């Protein structure tokens with residue numbers, strides 16, 4: 001589904017991704033771990049088309065299409081979703097209104113009929129139940145004045161509504177209390193299907209107790225330096241990154 | 251695309267409402283002297299008192315110089331090059347829509363304002379001002395049943411001369427300022443609303459203003475009187491066709507609220523702002539003032555200003571009655587070479603008077619915007635309170651926002667709050683929206699509408715939708 005080959009990317013003059021390879025199959029869950037500053041968020045941003053990164057080499061294809069040529073919204077239309085490490089506040093923009101506009105933009109781009117207000121509300125109610133979210137959040141402006149944990153849960157709620165084919169969760173577990181962590185994990189697990197893939201960027205084994213990954217990768221110094229099964233995460237928890245020669249910012 | 255470049259592309263979109271209706275008008279030759287003032291009055295068959303009023307104003311105007319203090323720049327206006335009267339032909343008063351000039355109706359249709367539909371669907375009475383003379387007035391009967399008068403001011407002069415004589419110029423005297431004096435001398439037409447004691451006006455009153463005849467200054471005059479315990483909501487909206495030469499618009503609006511009365515005055519203004527070089531836009535020099543004359547009265551101004559080359563406008567409240575309330579909610583957009591110097595004045599004279607000011611300024615391109623607000627608490631205004639919130643949103647880095655708050659407090663019991671912010675649409679916000687599938691245009695529109703939310707919430711429902719659409723059109727071209 002997603003194929004990254006020799007990806008190199010700069011921020012300004014600084015090379016952050018230095019020839020990164022990663023293959024994600026349909027229905028798979030991949031965890032990416034690695035020291036602070038190793039390039040995990042950079043990878044997530046390059047995949048979703050954020051400004052300010054220059055790709056200097058390699059390729060990324062998503063379901064056979066060259067992803068790097070596409071605008072961010074076109075990538076979303078194809079089914080890519082990024083849960084932000086730092087969700088952005090949109091003052092005055094109603095959460096429900098925002099989500100409905102987003103969902104309908106995606107549906108429209110795919111040639112599907114737009115959802116009317118009633119069907120959308122029904123969909124929202126359904127997803128709310130799964131995520132145990134307080135619906136008062138939906139009446140508030142997007143992420144505005146939300147607590148750190150509420151922002152993260154709102155990201156997962158958006159994901160549940162938009163039903164992406166590939167979701168990239170950038171440290172969605174950071175800053176969550178134990179209950180919230182379980183709720184987020186439930187949300188992701190509820191979305192798991194043979195059609196859908198997930199990239200989990202995380203620093204903690206804890207999340208992987210709830211969401212069992214098929215593969216675990218270590219990203220360090222802009223490359224995947226080790227890949228393995230879920231036991232690799234346990235090993236990292238135990239030994240840190242040092243033994244892999246990936247000390248840098250850790 | 252970064253936030254600023256994306257937005258700039260959008261901002262360069264052309265004005266959508268640019269077209270000129272071919273309609274025969276009967277227009278005076280350019281120029282202004284006492285003879286022209288007399289001719290205007292004669293053409294309208296006005297009573298003597300009004301001619302006297304016009305002449306007095308004209309003589310005073312001749313002694314005045316153009317005000318220079320506003321933060322706007324434009325070539326000197328030649329008042330002798332302007333024509334001061336223009337009326338569409340055959341204005342004997344239509345009995346039904348069928349009698350309206352098809353070209354005129356076509357204009358409304360192009361603007362997406364089908365009068366028929368409005369009448370049928372929204373129950374809004376429409377007093378459509380086409381150039382200087384009202385040619386369509388609807389729902390008069392229903393209003394008459396309630397005792398509400400809603401008509402062209404030129405008609406009111408004939409039908410209710412006593413009310414006009416009593417109130418005209420009582421809030422904005424002809425000596426008030428240069429443009430108010432000019433308006434008093436040559437005002438063409440406008441709207442008169444009178445709501446009797448204890449009456450709640452059964453519908454929103456609405457007027458669409460248009461400027462159409464080439465090179466004809468337009469001098470609207472609006473007078474709204476709400477007697478004790480009455481309530482009225484008035485909507486004013488305008489769009490204008492594209493033109494080559496600058497057009498002067500110097501309107502005067504006077505509102506009077508007696509004891510416990512409430513007037514809500516909402517404006518959506520979308521006049522031609524000029525081309526990318528700033529040529530050909532409307533000059534909008536307006537004097538709007540509300541007089542909270544009675545105790546516990548309330549006057550609320552809400553405005554959404556997206557058009558005009560130059561805007562000079564300060565809807566104000568004189569809070570004379572004890573416990574009276576003044577409000578000003580404003581969204582102003584300046585883009586391209588547009589300049590706006592706008593704000594409000596809240597003059598607290600009565601005890602326990604309260605005022606709220608919420609101003610949202612959006613500047614894009616090379617737009618220059620100034621908020622100028624005065625809050626004056628008189629010595630007798632014991633317990634007066636004001637809250638001012640003044641937010642600017644800058645799009646790109648060639649535009650400007652300037653804030654000039656003037657505060658004069660003569661009573662120590664006054665409570666004053668002032669908040670001001672300046673922000674930009676960040677790349678983070680834009681990317682966040684786009685990563686959810688929204689186009690850049692939709693993202694900008696959503697963020698800007700969010701910024702204006704507090705003001706849009708004040709507008710009557712159907713007007714709020716219109717305002718959002720207008721904002722999207724003015725910032726986005728393709729959308730809407």
Ligand SMILES: Nc1ncnc2c1ncn2[C@@H]1O[C@H](COP(=O)(O)OP(=O)(O)OP(=O)(O)O)[C@@H](O)[C@H]1O
Pocket residue numbers: 011012014016034035036037038039040041042043052085
């Ligand atoms: N806009 C930027 N300007 C300059 N440097 C940047 C920018 N964005 C990222 N970097 C640098 O790129 C490197 C990788 O950052 P990135 O955010 O991808 O790390 P990360 O692996 O997500 O770290 P963390 O675990 O702390 O979230 C860091 O050294 C960071 O300082």
Ligand SMILES: [Mg+2]
Pocket residue numbers: 040041042085170171
């Ligand atoms: Mg990161």
